[in-house]
Amino acid sequence: MVLPSLVARLLITLLGVVYPSYECFKSIAKIEGASSQQSADVLKRWCMFWIVFGCFVALEPVADSLIFWLPLYYEVKVAFVVYLWHPRTQGATFVYDSFIQPTLLHYEYEIDQKLDALTSKGQQLFQNYSAYGIKWAQRRAVDLFSYIQQSQQAGGRVGANAQGAAGGVNYSAPQTAAQAATNAFGSRAHAE
Structure with missing residues (x-):
């Protein structure tokens, strides 16, 4: 089944914004009773998710205009968003540690200057x-x-x-x- 772009956009909003926001809400409530190390780990994981998701949202219009024609493109986008926050895959941590953090560390001074x-x-x-x-x-x-x-x-x-x-x-x-x-x-x- 091929997802129309409107359905994919709705799913990305629900799975990439609404659900993670609710999970952050629940995590904040849990942090109050947890140890400081557990709190820091939960907070770090969700911060990584939001940073990676922010990059995804920033790059999405470019990808949409260039490769929207690929088969199952919208399904891959939805799956990627779920991959980012899912506890088993912890994709946001992998993407952040492998790509985003090294890039930002390398260009941090120039970005700050700009x-x-x-x-x-x-x-x-x-x-x-x-x-x-x-x-x-x-x-x-x-x-x-x-x-x-x-x-x-x-x-x-x-x-x-x-x-x-x-x-x-x-x-x-x-x-x-x-x-x-x-x-x-x-x-x-x-x-x-």
Whole structure:
């Protein structure tokens, strides 16, 4: 029987995320009464599973686009996920010890350098864009308050004397805050 990709995706989610999550929940409850060595072993085993499964999920789209046509491809994926957490096979421990840990140890310094650079660049971008957003919001608030003040001074109508804020268009007094915002920002919001 050949599994459709949707069924395989559902099985991978159930067997690779839901079931291991529940097992982790049960392990945490058991850890409280166990010795520190047993606790450490259980925690280490599940951490290895989640690291390997994370790598699997990261590489899965690439494999799906390249080798989806192989016979029994989806069945192999489901079997691999079960292999990773099953107590008899302890596949996650084997994959982690054989492939992932040596690779990460070899490239750890470079990965840390790249992560530090990305973090600092992300913080700089956030600071720049948040400052820009605050300035934009301040300008919009000033425009809104100016419009409301001019509208009240003109007795509910902004006419030819208040062309700067209203753009030369007659507006009637807004009945709601939403109308005031639309009148104040309507023509200017698209210009910036």
